[in-house]
Structures are given as structure tokens and as C-alpha cells.
Amino acid sequence: MASRIPKLSLGAVVLAIGLMAKVLVPHFEDPDFYWHIKTGEYLLSTWPLPRSDVFTYTHAGSPWVLSEWLAQIVLYLVFATMGYIGTAVMVAAMCAFCGWLTYLNCRRQMGNPVHAIIVALVCSLFFVTAAPRPHLFSFVFFAATLFVLLEFKYFRRDRSLALLPVILLLWANTHGGFFIGLVLIFLFAGSEWLRHGFKSEGALEAGQIRKLSLWSAGTLAATLVNPHFVRLWWYPVEAIVLSGDAQTINEWQSPSFHVPITQGFLSLALVFFAVQAWAKRRADLTEVIVPVVFIASAFISVRNMPLAAMALAPFLAMNLGRVSWLARTARGDGEDAADRGAAFSAGAASRMPLAGGQEQVINWVLLGVAGFALALSYPAQKSKQEAAVAAYMPVGATDFLVANHVSGNMFNSYQYGGYLMFRLYPAQKVFIYGRTDIYQDGFVQIHDAIQHGRPNWKSLFDRYDIDYVVCESNAALRQLLLQEGRFRLVFDDGNHSVLLKDVDKFKALIARHG
């Protein structure tokens, strides 16, 4: 009976359940999702690729670095053809792919597949915060790059190194985070060079280290294949350091460990070090440097947490296998990671069934039950997601603007920009939105001073001859404008407000809604 049932491993079950669960939590309330969609739409409609900003009236014509053009086109095409559900599925599939590669990395280090699933699952939990944005491509390419490098290091699969330049070429055109891939590759290569140079145990041989170096150089060259050539290399510095993003944008700041997910990451990092301390065999230089650098990067910016989790997963798995009292619970007691890896690649002999022939039945039942439960919860999750979008994004306010044909120079809250662009462009241009490389001369700080009612807010506000404002109901600017009297409140849903300047063109609207 069991042989007629299609084979379904526990790993595949966990992956499928994870994918389905992620579909329910796509995070469409992330404001950047919207301006990426709009940008993708715009890119497809114009050729050659535009070089200057078209979405703001404050920085119209400012040089525009197309660091994510390919991702934006893909996102737009998926959204245009399959809507929100298709986009949610795409996000889930990309996260699942990262989880799967992480599992493979762990599986090659651990004798027991269940242990590998647990480690990979724990490290993949951080994808729950992943939103439909180009950084998903960074996660995917990072997972792929790490997989290729680990296959090369532990199993000497040097042919797979040829994938690296291809990955980096795509990466450099999908997300500015491509430099993280270069950091990973060069950290890896650098530490392997040191190990080779000092002739440490298990170090790569001369021929292999040369191959690694050549392909690493190839990846650097591959990143030059982009619309901006070498200028793209400067983009990460511009976008992160010079723009002041690190000070103002939440995801670039250090994590607050008062939130469960970041506490989970902190626990994972501490467990990682604890396991290293108790492992029978000391980690080599690469096995230390790679995870430590990415863990540090996650402490510096919370957006790096999924990358750090992927980076430490295989090394955590490896060291768990080296802790003697844990290894005794694994099949293949006391085997070294390399031995287990050899057994894994040898084939089915190492994939011992966990529960006899009934494993397949159990797996299918598990999948079925989980799938059914998730399907049942879909309507509730959808409502929750819509409520989250309405809470964070000015959905109702934008409906009002569209319905009443409000036009002119807009002032908007920073995080509204993407959604407003999505809904209103080209009829309306925004004051500011989430791409920071186009803003110079402290523009973001000017916006902040206006939004938060600093002493010079009025002179700064008047500089832009603003006709209407879309902001949070709790924004100090809203209260200031109402107090001042030049603007009237015409829309307020408790979260978002629209204020119109008391001028002729808005008189009727003000009379109706003010």
C-alpha cells in the first residue's frame, strides 16, 4: 500500500506548509512595495531606461540610480498578471526557496534530517517579516551564493562556482544589496586564502583556491553589467550612508530587542556561540568569520536579520553535529560533518526512513491537515492584511483625493509616498517617497522638520508652495496647519488626514467636507 503513495519527505512537507503560511502574511502594508510596482510599470512603458526622477515634483529630474530595475519589472509583471494573490505567492515562493537552500546546507552538515529541518526552520522564521520588495531577490541570491560556496568548500564542487558571476549579474540589476553578495564571496575567499596560505588542516589546495579567486574576480566584473556600469558600486554608500537613511529609516536602525522576533534572533545568536563553545572540533577561520560578520550586520541594521540567520544556519548545524551529547541523539553518532556529507551525497543509504513505510502517509496527512487549516484561516488573514494596509497606508485618503480630483503641490508623510505614487501618478506627483538616493542637501531632514513641527517648520513649508497635505492624524504638522488656519481638514478616518489650502480652487470641496 505504502509504495503506491507518491513520495513526500518531511522536509518537503515543512517547506510546503511554510510556503502556504507565508502566502497569508505578505506584508502589503510595506510602503515601498507600491513605488516599486509603479516604477516597474513606468520602466516597461519607456525605453531607454529613464535616468532621472519622474515621481516627485520636488526632485523632478534628479539623477536616478536604477539599482533595482529588473526586480521592479518582475514585481510589476507578477502584480499586473496575477494581482495581490499572485504577488503573495511569489513572495512565499522566494522565501520558501531560501528556506529550502538553508535546509540543504544544514542537511549536508547533520546526520539526522529532522535536526536539519528544525535548524533550517528556526533560521527561516525571520522571513515572516519579508515584504514584496526587491530585497527578496537579495535573500534568494544570498542563499544561492552561500549554497554554492559551501558546496565548493565541503564537497569540492568547483563547477558550481560558475554560477556565481551569473548570480551577481542578476543581483546587481535587481537590488542594491548585491554588495552583500560581494562581501560574502570575498570574506569567504579571503579566509580560505588565509587558511591555504598558512596550510591549515583541510584548507583548499592551490588549484582550488585559484579557481575560487578567479570566479570571485568574475563576480566583481559581473556586477558591472548594469545600466550605470561602475557608478553602481558607489550606490550603496550613497543610499545608506550619505542619504542619512541609517538615522531616519526604521529598517536601517539597530533592532529593538523588546520585540519577540528580534528576541528570537538574539537567542539564536547566543545559541550559535554556545554551541561553538561546546563543539568537539573548533571552527575554522571561514566558519567563524562568515557567520560573525553577518550576525554583526544584523545587530547594526535589523533588515539584515534574515541574511544573518541564513549565514549562521549551516555553521550552527555543523557545530550541533560536533557537540558530543547532541550528536549521540543523531543517526550517525559522532560522525564528522564531512563524513555525513559524503554519506548524504552517496545516496539513499543515508536517507533512512524515520517511521518505516507509514512515513509517507503521515507526511501527506500532515500536509493535508495543515493546508486545510491554512485555507480556512485565509479569509480572516486577508481581512487582517487589508486592515493593516488601511492602518498604515492612506487608502481612504487617497480614495478621497481621486474621487474629488484634488490636484496641486502635495505635501505627504514619508511613508505615504510610495502608495500615493502608486495610486495617483502620473496625475499627481508626490513630495517625497521611499527612494533616498535622489534627495540631496538634507532634504529628508527638511521634510522631518516640517512633519514634526520644528521651530522653522513654517518657513520650510512655505518654500514649496504646497496646496494640500496628506499625513497621519497624529502628525504635529496637521495640528499646526489647523491651528494656523490656512488649511482646512476635509478628510480624517482616525489614522490619515487630508488638508486643503483655503484657496479658490478648493473652496467648494472645503465647503462640502470642511
Next chain:
Amino acid sequence: MIFSKLSLAPTVLIIIYLIKVVNGQFDDPDYYWHLKTGEYIVVHGMLPQEDIFSYTNLGRPWVLHEWLFQVFIYLLHEWGGELGIKIFAALALTACFWFCYSICEKILAGDKAKAFIVALLYCSIITSVAPRPHLFTFLFFSLFLYILLSFKYFGETARLWLIPLVMALWANLHGGFFIGLVLIWLFILGEWVMYFLAKDAESLKRQRLMKLSLTGIAALLATLANPEFIRLWLYPFQVIGMDASQGIIEEWRSPDFHQPIFAYWLVVVASFFAAMVYAPRKPDVTEFAVPLVFVAGAFMARRNIPLAALAMAPFVAAYLRAGLTDSLIKFLTSYRRVRPGFQAGVRSKASQPLGKYEYVMNWLLVLLTLLSLILIYPERQKTISASLAKIIPVKATDFIIREGIYGRMFNTYHFGGYLIYRLYPQQLVFIDGRADMYGDPFINDALAIYQGSSQWNKRFDRYGIDYVICESESPLRQLLLEEGKFHLVFDDGMHSVLLRDIEKYRSIIKRYEGKPAHG
């Protein structure tokens, strides 16, 4: 002759102490309301049971869990003034460093140089700390570590009696006393776990562990010796559970690793884990649990960083004693291309001591430092006062007193302590740093007013406020000026005073209308 023998470690310690005295600052607003509370207790001879400093919460129950510190700091201030406070704060911090250094030296079997480097590396993260009750928490924590690690590594039980005694004091000095209990009980549990896991458990060890456990129980009971009795045990959990404490109080937030000091903290933690991983022997349960719990605590709230630093240092010393240096050298010099003399060079002992000339030089160094600091002290005080005026509304408060302004004030949360100090009992504040007393709802209300949130004016009007003292950058300032019911009468670019346009303030408003005072 004994006193003439001043070795390097105490020399550096004295120098650090003197530098801390000179650089002591009073920019922490909480210091001020502690001082005022101490004054009240001493003058009235009783602990207030209800709030006396704010008009918004007047009569609300107030748990004084730091009364002993408040009395102490007030008496010290009366006796020694600001210099006395600085000396105490510097002494407390230097004592922390001394305990840390001493236990490291003990663990390292008298290797003073290594002990000093370890203590300095980890304790250097403890920079300037305000003269507040948590100084005692750091002090007692470092003392407990000394006693407990002396027990663990050397079987010493003679000083265990100090623990319950200190806990009784601690419970009346600072709400952080529970950290001492966490430390003690982590130790006890860790040592018992190892005892039961050990293959050859000795009865002598069991006896010592029983003594330690009884000490732990005594320490717990000792904390009941406080005005609130058992209610005090609930206090730490109430504070930790508050949302407002994390939103408004910076020291309760996680470290921001974009700031150099916290980036350094990350490096310090990394060095600890490197020591743990590369030590020739694996950490035992206590060596693992104790620093890890406090490191995790430091990631949660930056105010816990000094505790984590103090907790990590002695264990690093233990790893060094176990041969960490050799282990690291072996890890590095298994790479054979390293120069042959490298290993020998690293392992070679420190250069020969200078003999009695070393002590002379050390004394000279201390005296020169003292002289230099005495010379720069006046100028340094001017700089400190100037920087203090940027954070604390010194001039704004001078203005309020000078002009005889009175009424119901609205003040920024962080100003409350200083305003209590300068204006009580003539003036009561709106809010101050006693977040546990005010509670989340009131603090959120104050924040909503300050930030100009929706309905700010309804909330503001509820309190019948007469005048406002806030930062010049605050949205509330701009809102009140736009509204027109308040007039700006003082603004030094950092702090502002606004008066309501009512009869009692007319003359002041007329005097400063359009040209607010600034000094």
C-alpha cells in the same frame, strides 16, 4: 613603607578615579529629584507615602524603593556639595573596576598585567555614570561577583555572610536589587547542576553548596527589610512591564550600534565569545549561564551594559588562566609560515620590573595627574556647566524664579527632575522621571500633548495649564504659539518658556513680547 609601594594597576586606577572626579557631570535629570526626595525625608523625618512633587498626581501612592540612596545623596551633598557627589560617584565606579580587577588577578594567579588588561578592556565600556541609585547596583554586583567567584574557583566561604547584609542595604538603595538575586541564584543553580552532573561529587563540595544555598535564601529574605516589605518584590516586574519605560526612557532601549560606544560594546561581546569558543576547556554551566543572561539583558536595555561587562571579565580571566593565549597561538601558528620566533615572543614574560624606581615613577605619575587635574578643574567645570545647560533647562528655570512665575506648569518629561530640585515646594511639576509612579496611561497622555498628536489641545486643556517649559524644538511650543493663547517669554535656542495670556502674567508678557529673554 607599604604605602610607598604603588604598583602599576593601582596607579592607573587612581588616575582613572581622579579623571572621573574632574569629569563628573550632573546632566541626568533623575539625580535632581533624588536629591530633593532625600532632602524631604531628612527634613521631615519620614518617608512620603504619596506623591508630593507633581500636581497631576498629587496624593497618588508612591513606593520609595530608593529612600536610603536619596537620604545618603542628600547628606553627602550637604556635607561635600557637588564635589562630594563627584568624589562618591568616581569612588563607586573605581571600586567596581577594583573588584573586577581583583577577582581577575586572583583567577590569573597574580598575573597583574593580564588582569589589568582584561578588567580595562571590559570595564572601559562603563564610562560616565550619573550619581544615581544604580551606582550601588553596579558596586554591589561587582562585589557579589568577587565573593561568588572566590567561592567557585577557590572554595572560599568566609565572605558569604556579606551577601545577605549587602542585599538588605541594596533593597533600600535601588530597585535593581533583584539583579543581585538573579546573579546569586543563577550561580547557585549552575553550581548545583554541575554538582549533580559530576561523576565524583565530593561531600565537602556539597557542604559548601549548602552554605551557598542558605546564603541565597538569606539574601532573598534580607530584601524584605524595607518599608514596603513583600510589595517591593513586585516592583521590578511592574517597571519592566511598562511600555512607556521603553518608549520614553532612553536607557531602557536596546543599544544603537550606529553609535561608536555601542559598536565598541559589540566588539567587547565578540571578544568574550571568542574567548569562550577558543578556550582550551569548555565552559561549565555557571560560566555559560551567568555572563549570557547579563549579555542578553544588555542587548535588551542599554542600562544593563555595565553589568554585562562586569559579568564577562572574570570568566575571560578564567579562560586565560586555562590557556586561552596558548590555544589562540596554536590556532594561529599552526600556520607554519609565521616567523619561528613568534611563538616564543608571545609566550615570553613581560620585561623585567624596574624595582623600587617603578614605585617612585608611579607616585610621580599620580602626583602629576593630580596637579594637572587641579589646574584644569575650573575650566573643566565651566565646560561641563555649559554642556549641562544644553540638556537641563538651567537658564529657563533661573528665568522662572527671577520673574516669580507660578501656576500649573506643563514640562517636558526629562525636565521634571531638575524643576523639582529648583522649584519645589513653591512649584509642583506636571511630570518627572518617576515613570513607575505615573504609569503608562498618564505618560502616554503627556507624550501625546508634547508631540502635538491629534486631540492634543483637549488633553492639554484638561489640566488647566498656566505656563509651559519645554525644548525649543518641541511641536507643542510651535502649536501653542500658533494657537495664540500662549506667549513666548524665554528662549535660549534650546529651552523655551511660554506663558498663558492671562492677567497674572500680563506684565511679564508685555516685557518680553517679541523679544524673549535668553539668559
